[in-house]
Amino acid sequence: MTLTDLANPTRFLALTTRILPWLAGATAILLAIGLYQSVMAPDDYQQGATVKIMFIHVPNAWLSMFVWGVMSIAALGTLVWRHPLADVAAKSAAPIGAAFTFLALVTGSLWGRPMWGTYWEWDARLTSVLILFLMYLGLMALWRAVEDPSRAARAAAVLTLVGAINIPIIKFSVDWWNTLHQPASVFRAGGPTLDKAFLWPLLVMAIAFSLLFITLHLAAMRNEILRRRVRSLQMMQASSSRTFSAEAGSASCEGNGSKEIGIA
Amino acid sequence: MSLGPYASFIVTSYALVTAVVLLLIVWIVADYRRQQARLREIEASGVTRRSGRSAADMR
Numbered sequence: 489m490t491l492t493d494l495a496n497p498t499r500f501l502a503l504t505t506r507i508l509p510w511l512a513g514a515t516a517i518l519l520a521i522g523l524y525q526s527v528m529a530p531d532d533y534q535q536g537a538t539v540k541i542m543f544i545h546v547p548n549a550w551l552s553m554f555v556w557g558v559m560s561i562a563a564l565g566t567l568v569w570r571h572p573l574a575d576v577a578a579k580s581a582a583p584i585g586a587a588f589t590f591l592a593l594v595t596g597s598l599w600g601r602p603m604w605g606t607y608w609e610w611d612a613r614l615t616s617v618l619i620l621f622l623m624y625l626g627l628m629a630l631w632r633a634v635e636d637p638s639r640a641a642r643a644a645a646v647l648t649l650v651g652a653i654n655i656p657i658i659k660f661s662v663d664w665w666n667t668l669h670q671p672a673s674v675f676r677a678g679g680p681t682l683d684k685a686f687l688w689p690l691l692v693m694a695i696a697f698s699l700l701f702i703t704l705h706l707a708a709m710r711n712e713i714l715r716r717r718v719r720s721l722q723m724m725q726a727s728s729s730r731t732f733s734a735e736a737g738s739a740s741c742e743g744n745g746s747k748e749i750g751i752a
Numbered sequence: 753m754s755l756g757p758y759a760s761f762i763v764t765s766y767a768l769v770t771a772v773v774l775l776l777i778v779w780i781v782a783d784y785r786r787q788q789a790r791l792r793e794i795e796a797s798g799v800t801r802r803s804g805r806s807a808a809d810m811r
Contacts, residue, residue, distance in 0.1 A: 531756070536756045536757075537755040537756045537758065537759070537762060538756070538758050538761065538762060540755075540762050540766075541761065541765045544765060544769045545765070548769070583776075584776060587772050587773075587776055590772070591768065591769050594765075594768055595765045595768070595769065598761045598764055598768075599761070601761060602757075602758040602761055700773065704776055704777070704780060707780045707781075707784065708780050708783075710784065711780060711783045711787055714784070714787035714788065714791060715787050717791060717801070718790045718794065721791070721794045721795070721799050721800075722794065724799050725794060725797065725799045728799065
């Protein structure tokens with residue numbers, strides 16, 4: 489199946505119906521394994537058991553940026569290729585991305601209080617992630633505010649691409665500025681600095697959360713396609729009832745006319 | 753298994769992630785059912801897609 493085939497929403501819906509149960513099952517199994525490994529992971533020599541927050545904080549933080557990346561590709565699909573599902577993909581991903589970003593911020597704060605002595609610090613990493621969260625909310629508001637879906641799609645696509653500038657800023661903020669947030673410890677030149685006892689649970693949880701995103705995203709896209717069908721059917725319903733009233737009106741005029749002629 | 757002096761921070765983090773993920777799942781499932789019901793309702797009133805196929809059955 490090619491991307492062109494998936495441009496057909498009906499084929500896309502058929503595909504999601506087939507693969508969603510498998511994706512949901514794989515997500516549940518991987519999450520169970522990841523959670524078990526997280527619980528069983530040893531305490532860190534400095535952080536103690538608080539290291540367990542990392543197993544949920546880091547996947548959410550990665551996904552907060554990844555989802556915006558997916559939305560940016562979808563935005564290109566809307567503006568350049570005018571792919572019928574591009575805006576559906578972007579609009580459906582936004583609330584999920586916002587949820588992951590919210591979780592990254594809150595779990596980060598809950599880790600920061602015992603480790604840094606503060607819930608919040610206006611450093612470059614934390615502030616840029618907060619901006620990302622606000623951008624997700626702004627995009628969701630934009631989609632709701634503009635009634636015409638094609639106009640909303642173009643405006644949202646432009647805003648998404650402008651907002652994509654923030655993604656490298658988040659990633660490299662810990663290198664470019666002096667931040668309280670620690671630098672990258674997994675995806676870095678020279679390999680991960682984490683011990684395998686922490687690295688494996690983290691990677692399993694990251695894959696599990698990525699699968700969770702794919703599952704939720706496909707399900708949300710399916711809902712959005714159905715919502716657009718409801719809208720177009722409602723418009724057809726409204727226009728057919730208008731046509732019916734217009735025809736009934738003209739028929740009644742003709743009837744009056746013939747009566748008048750008859751009278752004449 | 754002891755979570756040490758910061759157990760409340762760890763438990764709150766996991767509980768919050770669980771709650772938000774469950775909320776997302778419930779919201780998506782409820783939205784799917786709502787859209788399906790609306791499609792059936794409209795199609796029951798006689799309005800169908802141009803292809804003539806039932807939109808509610810196109811899953």
